[in-house]
Amino acid sequence: IERTLSIIKPDATTRNLTGKINAKFEDAGLRIVAQKRIQLTKAQAGEFYKVHAERPFYDELTTFMASAPVVVQVLEGESAIAKNREVMGATNPADAAPGTIRAEFAESVGENSVHGSDAPETAKEEIAYFFSGLELV
Ligand code: ATP
Ligand code: MG
Numbered sequence: 001i002e003r004t005l006s007i008i009k010p011d012a013t014t015r016n017l018t019g020k021i022n023a024k025f026e027d028a029g030l031r032i033v034a035q036k037r038i039q040l041t042k043a044q045a046g047e048f049y050k051v052h053a054e055r056p057f058y059d060e061l062t063t064f065m066a067s068a069p070v071v072v073q074v075l076e077g078e079s080a081i082a083k084n085r086e087v088m089g090a091t092n093p094a095d096a097a098p099g100t101i102r103a104e105f106a107e108s109v110g111e112n113s114v115h116g117s118d119a120p121e122t123a124k125e126e127i128a129y130f131f132s133g134l135e136l137v
Helices: 018-027 042-048 058-065 080-088 101-105 120-130
Strands: 002-008 031-038 070-077 114-116
Touching: 002 018, 002 080, 002 120, 018 031, 018 080, 018 101, 042 058, 042 120, 070 080, 080 101, 080 114, 080 120
Parallel strands: none
Antiparallel strands: 002 070, 002 114, 031 070
């Protein structure tokens, strides 16, 4: 059993898509074991996405992530990291497979509704960035 960090991004929270997105996770066999709505500062968004600091879209990305509340959550299941990324679909909604969250809900490559950890080490780091041990059962 594996855990991964998911973020429902500002474009989705502002359109009241949290429930529809969570239904996709649960239908895929992912259990939501922790969840909270928070507002990131631009600095916190920048720290979270620091691997992209040198990319041309970094400023746009961190401004967007701080533009409205997000829902951060821990998803658990068999191969949760890969399964979550499958349910999310490709980064660019134009390339996302039908039925995926990004195909159905994303507005653009930047405002693409969800984030999911990409490997076991990043999942562990990203979960610890948002959740204390006491919040995880
Ligand atoms: P995430 O890390 O958010 O789960 P991802 O792993 O599919 O998404 P990354 O390559 O890690 O994609 O990019 C991180 C985020 O940066 C993307 O989800 C998207 O919001 C934004 N992004 C990526 N490429 C672009 C781009 N060309 N223009 C604008 N924003 C982009
Ligand atoms: Mg990524």
